[in-house]
Amino acid sequence: MAQEKVALIGSGNWGSAIAKIIGKNALECPEFDNEVRMWVFEEIVNDRKLTEIINTDHENVKYLPGIKLPESIVAVPDLLECVKDATTLIFVVPHQFLNGICKTLLGNIRPDAKAISLIKGLDASSTGLRLFSQAIAESLNIEVSVLSGANIANEVAEGYFCETTIGSNRSEDGEVFYKLFNTPTFRVTVVDDVAGVEICGALKNIVAVGAGIIDGLKLGENTKAAIMRIGLMEMKQFACTFWTGVREETFYESCGVADLITTCAGGRNRKVSEAHVITGKSFDELEREMLNGQKLQGTLAAHEVHEYLKAKNMTEEFPLFTGIYQIVYENAAPSTIVEGHGRKLPNRL
Amino acid sequence: MAQEKVALIGSGNWGSAIAKIIGKNALECPEFDNEVRMWVFEEIVNDRKLTEIINTDHENVKYLPGIKLPESIVAVPDLLECVKDATTLIFVVPHQFLNGICKTLLGNIRPDAKAISLIKGLDASSTGLRLFSQAIAESLNIEVSVLSGANIANEVAEGYFCETTIGSNRSEDGEVFYKLFNTPTFRVTVVDDVAGVEICGALKNIVAVGAGIIDGLKLGENTKAAIMRIGLMEMKQFACTFWTGVREETFYESCGVADLITTCAGGRNRKVSEAHVITGKSFDELEREMLNGQKLQGTLAAHEVHEYLKAKNMTEEFPLFTGIYQIVYENAAPSTIVEGHGRKLPNRL
Numbered sequence: 001m002a003q004e005k006v007a008l009i010g011s012g013n014w015g016s017a018i019a020k021i022i023g024k025n026a027l028e029c030p031e032f033d034n035e036v037r038m039w040v041f042e043e044i045v046n047d048r049k050l051t052e053i054i055n056t057d058h059e060n061v062k063y064l065p066g067i068k069l070p071e072s073i074v075a076v077p078d079l080l081e082c083v084k085d086a087t088t089l090i091f092v093v094p095h096q097f098l099n100g101i102c103k104t105l106l107g108n109i110r111p112d113a114k115a116i117s118l119i120k121g122l123d124a125s126s127t128g129l130r131l132f133s134q135a136i137a138e139s140l141n142i143e144v145s146v147l148s149g150a151n152i153a154n155e156v157a158e159g160y161f162c163e164t165t166i167g168s169n170r171s172e173d174g175e176v177f178y179k180l181f182n183t184p185t186f187r188v189t190v191v192d193d194v195a196g197v198e199i200c201g202a203l204k205n206i207v208a209v210g211a212g213i214i215d216g217l218k219l220g221e222n223t224k225a226a227i228m229r230i231g232l233m234e235m236k237q238f239a240c241t242f243w244t245g246v247r248e249e250t251f252y253e254s255c256g257v258a259d260l261i262t263t264c265a266g267g268r269n270r271k272v273s274e275a276h277v278i279t280g281k282s283f284d285e286l287e288r289e290m291l292n293g294q295k296l297q298g299t300l301a302a303h304e305v306h307e308y309l310k311a312k313n314m315t316e317e318f319p320l321f322t323g324i325y326q327i328v329y330e331n332a333a334p335s336t337i338v339e340g341h342g343r344k345l346p347n348r349l
Numbered sequence: 350m351a352q353e354k355v356a357l358i359g360s361g362n363w364g365s366a367i368a369k370i371i372g373k374n375a376l377e378c379p380e381f382d383n384e385v386r387m388w389v390f391e392e393i394v395n396d397r398k399l400t401e402i403i404n405t406d407h408e409n410v411k412y413l414p415g416i417k418l419p420e421s422i423v424a425v426p427d428l429l430e431c432v433k434d435a436t437t438l439i440f441v442v443p444h445q446f447l448n449g450i451c452k453t454l455l456g457n458i459r460p461d462a463k464a465i466s467l468i469k470g471l472d473a474s475s476t477g478l479r480l481f482s483q484a485i486a487e488s489l490n491i492e493v494s495v496l497s498g499a500n501i502a503n504e505v506a507e508g509y510f511c512e513t514t515i516g517s518n519r520s521e522d523g524e525v526f527y528k529l530f531n532t533p534t535f536r537v538t539v540v541d542d543v544a545g546v547e548i549c550g551a552l553k554n555i556v557a558v559g560a561g562i563i564d565g566l567k568l569g570e571n572t573k574a575a576i577m578r579i580g581l582m583e584m585k586q587f588a589c590t591f592w593t594g595v596r597e598e599t600f601y602e603s604c605g606v607a608d609l610i611t612t613c614a615g616g617r618n619r620k621v622s623e624a625h626v627i628t629g630k631s632f633d634e635l636e637r638e639m640l641n642g643q644k645l646q647g648t649l650a651a652h653e654v655h656e657y658l659k660a661k662n663m664t665e666e667f668p669l670f671t672g673i674y675q676i677v678y679e680n681a682a683p684s685t686i687v688e689g690h691g692r693k694l695p696n697r698l
């Protein structure tokens with residue numbers, strides 16, 4: 001049997017945590033080649049090349065300090081050298097780099113390669129919304145699975161028990177990815193619903209903005225749980241309305257309810273939104289003060305989703321997403337977040 | 350059209366919070382008689398009868414101080430006077446009193462009365478497990494709906510936005526209960542799944558014990574979310590295995606995911622379990638120290654569920670419930686909670 005040869009495209013915080021997992025599985029599992037190449041955008045850290053540090057000290061001192069990587073992980077500064085002969089490509093890069101990476105890869109990967117995307121977000125353009133798995137699949141004409149779950153990178157790297165979800169349209173790909181990613185403390189469930197899994201990861205941060213607003217208003221645990229639940233239902237409704245083949249059960253998986261719980265408990269989207277309510281400062285101002293000017297994913301996603309819904313004249317069918325958009329971008333009072341969720345009639349009778 | 354006459358059987362913290370809601374709806378909604386009788390177990394508070402205080406000051410100073418009740422609420426110390434001519438009975442009493450109450454009511458209520466139970470827990474006996482809605486229905490030969498949700502009583506009484514779920518097997522009952530309970534800040538969803546709704550309320554505290562153990566172990570947000578998710582799935586599996594007509598979607602409602610989030614964020618079950626891990630003291634000892642000797646609902650439910658599963662030789666199919674039982678009652682190490690949740694194969698392929 002030919003071995004699977006894995007290329008990890010990305011080496012940030014999450015990519016490095018994943019390197020620890022797949023590097024170990026590649027060594028232990030005969031289906032995989034022992035070497036996993038990891039593409040590292042070369043930088044100089046303490047007068048040494050980052051690739052050299054990783055390959056000699058087996059630690060990504062810049063993005064995941066304190067965690068040893070398996071010796072199977074080989075840092076490679078050249079993207080094409082990284083993917084050469086690879087049968088399995090793992091995309092875990094900031095989404096703004098994806099387009100350029102795909103252009104470089106086009107024509108330079110095995111035509112039968114399979115991919116899995118760990119990228120969070122939505123590919124929004126004037127023509128609409130696209131999943132990053134779709135973007136990769138369309139650019140490279142390969143099959144793309146996705147992985148998403150309640151997976152704060154540093155906690156995964158420490159080996160604390162958690163779960164994750166892989167969405168895969170081809171069962172043979174799902175089986176390979178299960179073997180590559182599953183460990184006793186990183187429990188994989190495979191579902192045949194790529195869009196559902198990926199949309200959870202893309203939309204959860206909108207709900208976290210909502211959760212932060214509730215925290216800022218000090219409305220208590222009932223209200224926060226209600227907003228999280230309504231948010232989960234709008235995520236499900238959004239996915240089921242605009243993509244085909246989405247399964248309702250996917251939202252019970254780690255990518256759905258669990259990731260939402262984790263994201264609404266901590267995290268920057270929740271925190272900055274809470275500060276917005278307490279201080280009255282704009283999100284722009286708070287991003288400068290609290291995030292060194294970095295933009296929140298949740299407010300960006302709220303904007304992208306709102307534009308999409310507006311174009312389809314469907315904003316009223318998503319009252320929470322719309323309410324959060326209005327608070328962030330139209331100066332609506334934070335307390336308006338709990339309005340508009342009524343149902344005129346008992347809804348299953 | 351004959352008006353619905355409502356009797357509220359119970360006047361504790363949750364019963365009084367509910368009195369505020371239904372008392373207002375009874376006044377505003379023409380379907381209901383303006384008077385709602387509330388059964389109050391008579392006590393003397395500050396040298397006055399509690400019923401007299403409620404009926405003159407419109408406040409349950411003992412169980413919900415600081416909240417005004419609508420003038421429609423009439424406290425009645427005699428149970429049979431409370432339910433006389435009532436078409437709608439609301440049960441919101443501690444479960445240990447239910448059996449005696451039903452014995453008193455038998456033959457003294459309208460035969461066409463409908464009921465709704467807000468009682469939490471399971472009716473465990475040597476013959477097995479029964480829902481309290483089933484216990485009421487069998488005792489009194491009436492139709493019984495249930496209400497359960499992410500509803501911390503004091504937050505509901507303050508009027509903070511939240512949601513709740515009513516399970517009702519007859520659509521005409523569901524419509525009446527919707528009108529009686531729904532308000533702009535207490536949003537009701539009606540589902541035709543009595544067992545699913547009630548089982549959520551009965552089992553959530555087991556999962557909260559698990560969440561507290563994770564907090565005590567300081568395993569972080571990923572692990573806590575994973576345990577909550579696995580707990581929700583075991584709640585669903587338990588309900589679907591042992592009751593008929595349970596709907597998978599019920600667990601997405603406020604009674605399911607939202608109540609679980611609220612219960613695992615705060616609450617005594619979580620807190621005492623966290624203290625067990627940190628201090629190493631037994632649950633008995635902590636109940637004496639932290640709860641004045643009151644027993645936790647979560648550990649009790651874990652015991653009842655375990656006995657039931659053991660009798661059916663099915664403990665292995667519920668690894669989280671079983672693991673929590675072993676930690677509480679068999680001195681298993683708290684860290685064992687994250688063991689046993691593996692799946693041998695990708696599970697939907």
